[in-house]
Amino acid sequence: MSYEMIAILMFSSMMLMLLTGQRVFGAIGGIAAIAALALWGTGGGDIPFSAAMKLMKWYPLLTLPMFIFMGYILSETKIADDLYRMFHVWMGPVNGGLAIGTILLMVLISAMNGLSVAGMAIGATIALPELLKRKYDKRMVTGVIQAGSSLGILVPPSVVLVLYAMIARAPVGQLWLAGVVPGLMMAAMFVVYIAVRCKMNPELGPALSEEERESSSGEKYHLLLAGILPIAIFATMMVPFVNGWTSLVESSAIGALTALLAAIIKRRMTLDILIRCMKNTLGISCMFMWIILAALGFGAVFDGLGAVKAIESLFTEQLGLSPWMILILMQLSFLVMGTFLDDTAMLVIVAPLYVPLVATLDLGMPAGDVLIWYGVLYTITTQIAYMTPPFGYNLFLMRAMAPPSISMRDIYGSITPFVLVMILALALVMTFPQIALWLPDMIYGK
Numbered sequence: 001m002s003y004e005m006i007a008i009l010m011f012s013s014m015m016l017m018l019l020t021g022q023r024v025f026g027a028i029g030g031i032a033a034i035a036a037l038a039l040w041g042t043g044g045g046d047i048p049f050s051a052a053m054k055l056m057k058w059y060p061l062l063t064l065p066m067f068i069f070m071g072y073i074l075s076e077t078k079i080a081d082d083l084y085r086m087f088h089v090w091m092g093p094v095n096g097g098l099a100i101g102t103i104l105l106m107v108l109i110s111a112m113n114g115l116s117v118a119g120m121a122i123g124a125t126i127a128l129p130e131l132l133k134r135k136y137d138k139r140m141v142t143g144v145i146q147a148g149s150s151l152g153i154l155v156p157p158s159v160v161l162v163l164y165a166m167i168a169r170a171p172v173g174q175l176w177l178a179g180v181v182p183g184l185m186m187a188a189m190f191v192v193y194i195a196v197r198c199k200m201n202p203e204l205g206p207a208l209s210e211e212e213r214e215s216s217s218g219e220k221y222h223l224l225l226a227g228i229l230p231i232a233i234f235a236t237m238m239v240p241f242v243n244g245w246t247s248l249v250e251s252s253a254i255g256a257l258t259a260l261l262a263a264i265i266k267r268r269m270t271l272d273i274l275i276r277c278m279k280n281t282l283g284i285s286c287m288f289m290w291i292i293l294a295a296l297g298f299g300a301v302f303d304g305l306g307a308v309k310a311i312e313s314l315f316t317e318q319l320g321l322s323p324w325m326i327l328i329l330m331q332l333s334f335l336v337m338g339t340f341l342d343d344t345a346m347l348v349i350v351a352p353l354y355v356p357l358v359a360t361l362d363l364g365m366p367a368g369d370v371l372i373w374y375g376v377l378y379t380i381t382t383q384i385a386y387m388t389p390p391f392g393y394n395l396f397l398m399r400a401m402a403p404p405s406i407s408m409r410d411i412y413g414s415i416t417p418f419v420l421v422m423i424l425a426l427a428l429v430m431t432f433p434q435i436a437l438w439l440p441d442m443i444y445g446k
Contacts, residue, residue: 007302010031010032013031014027014028014349025287028297028348029048031298035301036048047301051297055289055293064289068280069259070256071109073260073277079259085223087104089223090224095202096198098130098134099194099198102145103187105126106187108231109152120145120394123148123149124401127141128141131144132403136204136205137204140197140205142410144194145398147387147415148187150186150384150386150422153383154183156180158176160347160382162288163295167299167347168351168374170372175376177242177439178376181435182376185435186421189424234255236258295347295351330357330358334381334385335384346382347382355374359371365433373436377430380422380429383422387418395411
């Protein structure tokens with residue numbers, strides 16, 4: 001059997017296992033182990049061992065449990081709830097103001113947790129009931145929450161970008177900084193869309209009534225102080241890192257410790273909450289480590305087969321595609337896979353193929369910059385895929401968390417304008433790579 005046929009057999013077997021509902025790390029790692037033993041005998045056992053050693057020696061991986069722990073503390077101790085109440089009171093008098101405040105909340109939640117699922121959970125449990133109670137259009141609000149949660153893997157500290165950095169062997173710090181401007185740009189585009197739409201049709205997002213404005217005026221400044229706390233926690237973590245005073249790992253430790261101290265000072269930390277946060281952090285961190293280990297093993301087998309060079313030859317020599325056509329085809333494949341896979345599964349399946357191929361494409365920039373830029377493109381594209389029918393991951397997550405009054409048809413209808421906004425953002429970042437590369441170049445240039 002030719003190496004190309006072995007690679008196709010591995011890939012198709014892995015997809016079949018995933019479609020049968022197997023765990024991601026089990027499907028990917030299992031196929032890699034079987035292929036390695038079949039190809040190289042007992043010597044194939046060196047591949048998972050080498051991958052495990054590489055994983056354990058990767059120092060930036062320590063950021064993963066730190067940021068997950070910080071996010072759980074802010075969520076479990078209700079510090080994130082204070083932030084939403086602040087936006088609720090301050091933005092309420094504007095048409096669509098609560099929806100705009102929800103987007104801003106999602107940006108800050110993303111900056112504290114790094115998981116899109118966390119943003120979705122907080123938005124659906126805190127913001128959705130309030131928006132529906134204030135007579136906001138149900139299609140508008142479900143679209144807002146899904147779109148806002150998409151910022152979770154783009155705005156730093158993105159956990160998925162940590163995973164991408166491990167597989168692509170790219171610096172995590174530069175990837176996080178590369179996600180800042182595109183993430184804020186996308187959030188601003190969402191805000192502009194909501195403001196314009198609610199200005200044209202105020203019934204979609206009515207402003208707070210006179211009675212509610214008067215009753216809330218006294219608590220405005222009290223809530224402002226409470227809402228600033230999560231922002232201050234984020235600042236204590238990111239300012240030293242951006243200025244070069246601390247490393248990435250040290251900054252993540254500062255963020256986790258600051259969040260813990262804030263919860264203790266506000267008397268919201270109990271032993272039960274602490275144990276729950278630690279258990280959840282351990283579970284999520286171990287899940288990601290198993291996935292990374294499986295992805296590294298699978299990628300090592302693919303490298304050994306020369307599958308990456310075969311695919312590069314197919315695209316560039318046999319089909320004669322231009323670098324930009326190859327890049328667009330890669331993005332389209334993410335959209336297709338996103339209908340039935342989550343972001344981490346998509347990444348570990350195709351990263352061993354796509355990342356080396358992207359590095360060889362002549363896109364008019366250094367290979368290191370290409371990998372950073374492509375990491376941002378990947379995160380935006382996977383979030384578009386999450387929100388695309390018929391099987392978008394976010395659509396079913398929203399259905400699970402939304403009240404019975406919101407039907408699946410409402411959820412499908414809610415995402416169309418936001419997906420179009422995200423496609424526009426993706427096109428801008430593809431056309432103007434400096435949107436993603438400017439900040440890391442500026443910071444690391446110092």
